[in-house]
Amino acid sequence: MRAFLSSMVTPRALALSALALSFFFMMTLGGPFYYLAAFVITSVFSLLDMVGGQDNSDNDGKPWYYANIQAYQIPFAMLWFGLIYAWYLGTGMSDLFGVGGFLKTHTGFDMFAIRARTTAPELITGGYCLATIWAGFGTTIGHELTHRTWSKVAIITGRWMLALTSDASFSIEHVYGHHLTLGTPADPATARRGESVYHFIPRSTFGQIISAWHIETGRLARKGQSIWSLHNRMFTGWAMTLAYAGVFYMAAGWKGVIIFFAISWFGKCYLEAINYIEHYGIVRVAGTQVEPRHSWNCNQRVSSWLLFNLPRHSHHHAMGDKPYWELNCYPDAPMMPHGYLTMIYIALIPPLFRKIMHPRVLDWDRRYAVPAEYPLIVEANRRSNTADFINNVAPAE
């Protein structure tokens, strides 16, 4: 029992619970609290990330059931935040699913009064919060769960989470595509040398959808099932997104639908920005083992805690079957210079990103690449259209 309690009451667990609770209040109270939530997301997280230092401990030793409770809480929070936001989008006395009436009679909390006071800038800020929360927590957990290919519950929950950002098919492409093609030209989700995040986001998004389509239709053909059926997980995935859009329609009509898709696609862009920084410029010979050196690893404490160890990307890619709490820190892997929460903003300013990452990519060439990868480096440099790379002779040295 003591062991159980001490595993529950760790700084990490307490910090996350406090955070979850404060977001629960901010997103439910709405109105001006959206500003507070946006401030926390945009500035506080990044600041904490900068000063929070590294977490180089391996394997928390947390029992799986506890870590799973943490993971499975997220979907409920994601749906609640979405539902409440949709509710506030409604007008007058409309009461989506009777939530407002229920809370008013049982707790005295008056959402109708809040709605009447809410201004358009507050709603826009709330939409930004919802998008970043869906992308940062919903898709991270969606990613984690869809890796558990052996568990139906995990896959379905994970796909519903990925559908929040309009792309449940990520669950197909990521596991059966990206994890095999990482670092090769066949992978839409590996950022190429010299490519800006703004070029990457559409190329990667549509590339992954096309790739998922091929993988899924190939599977259906082998099973002798029709593409035009509910066996097709591309369609069921899109249907999940439409179901969310339907809830927003019930709440606020077509305006609600438009706002839903704006939030959902913004979240998707955020997710792709994370994809962008994870493998920027890295090359790998197709068909060879994916090694820890094929990802930019990051052990920044706050990023790892918030994003369920996703930044421990080197181990994740080398062993895709490991649940997040078993991921180790791999201090010798190629390192990202800052936490994810900082790197995303850096990526948005391409000259700054180049200045920070290009020396690291060149260092990767010297210290991590193996001779078989040299020709790929030369080719990637040639195509980069960037002086940093074209004039680089690292592989030849």
Added chain:
Amino acid sequence: MFSKIFGSATKPATVTILPADISFIVEPKKTVLLSALDQNIKYPHYCRVGSCGTCKSKLISGQVRELTDKSYTLSNEDIQAGYILACQSVPKTDLVLEVPKLRVE
């Protein structure tokens, strides 16, 4: 009763690999691949999640419970020829598998 519900054996299964003629024990609910790796057998593998096909093995005799849909990974011919993915297969009975790439050193 549990074996009925979960469709897997409740006692350890013996897995024999041909042509190397290696045998090892798989504990209930564990996959063929992970059991082999735990016992330091160099079973060909790569992704461990049923997406690459490196661990494909021909099922000569016995039955397995499959954790994932192998048609993402294996071709029609492979499936019809009785191939399974070792990383996604839990033995229901003792097994004989053919894995040409697995060699004794």
